[in-house]
Amino acid sequence: MHIVSFSRLQLFRQCPYRYYLRYVKKLPEPPSEPLELGKAVHTAIELTYHGTPRGEAVDRAVRNAALPVSAAEVAALVRNADIVPGVGEVEAEFMLRLDQGMWLYGLVDWIVMKDDGTAVVTDWKTNRVEEDVLVTHQLDLYAAAAFRVFGARRVVTRYVFVRTGNVHEKTYDAPPEEALDWAKETAAEIIERGEAEEHFRPNHGLWCRYCPFAMQCYALWGRI
Template identity: 35%
Template sequence: MIYSFSRLNLYTACPYRFFKKYIEGYEEPTTYPLALGKGVHKAVEDKINGVSHSEAVLNGMIEAEFHPEVTMDEMSKLVSHAPIKEDMGETEIYFQLPLSDVDSAPMLQGYIDLVSPDGSKIVDWKTNRVRYDVRDNHQVGLYAWAIGQLKNRTQVEGNLYFLRFGRASKYVFNQLDMERSRQWALGVAKEINSKREILDLLPEEAGRLFSSNPSSHCRHCPFAIECYRKFSSY
């Protein structure tokens, strides 16, 4: 399995939801926040690359598959809050890198919304209704590590730009910061790989290997009822 921050983060939040989605392969319905995020990211990317605002918003709606809860007005307002200027850098930079030097190292992949021309700054656009600090999780730290590897940089300024508020949370990640994020990702990926090896031998142990973790996230989880029924018997 090739990992991403979102996959690793989902596992740490709830191993059972990770199991259902990424091991058993159940597709989750496209929620309003997910559709809106996809659409806004596409529209902002297009605007940075020279597409007019109206066309970019329309492309965003198409990317959101015209989700019934996503409106053009909301998308237009969010996109208009992006601090777009000429020559900002490259958009949607894809990376796939091994998390260590050993041959069997887990692979990490991801898309970085914006990278400055010299690789000194990265930006991730957020449509969240609640702001948080760029260091509250390892997403931007991992992206900074990836750019450090690709651009041979020892420092990378990472930004979460919250479009609803027109505000950014930023931090200059040094090599130690990047290494902490890499170690976190490597540790989580190794734990998942180890459990998957046991699962291949003992499939009946799936519920114990990938147990549920009840939290406020349950109200958005499509497996919540199944999960309750399954694990209430343990």
């Protein structure tokens, strides 16, 4: 059985070599401030959902971060998350079958099932550039999971950008086949390439300047 996640598929499409180092060779990536901030915000939101007072939730999340993050910034971002304590489910796991022996694993930030069979799927984002998120298939795939795993008859997905409070919604009456095809094709290509390093050439781009494996890439491929 081959299990993938949206983040793995997206990383492979962005840069196969970084995917290879991270998931085939299993090299750890060092923590970064944006990643730790995002984790702290999600942790504080989840604690708030379970009834922890917001101030205490923020303090606990900040203390658990691998790098120093601003408690004031985390608190400000958490205030823009429209969480309703005790309603629905946070960090809802799913396994969605893509094909024979091929599964997509995911965690939905917050899913609420309504009486009419509508699933409202929310994903909180701390990104500064919203367009980078909106062009991906992440919530399309989560919508498919809402239909096929959670049993929804209709799905509304919501990106909530907690820096601005902007909310981007999309409604589905059926699983989005284009996103499912993208996931299946990408996963099949990963499987086909096997584990040989030469099959995972890098895609060079602006993201290289933030890549923790930039020096390994330069040593092997001759450029960053």
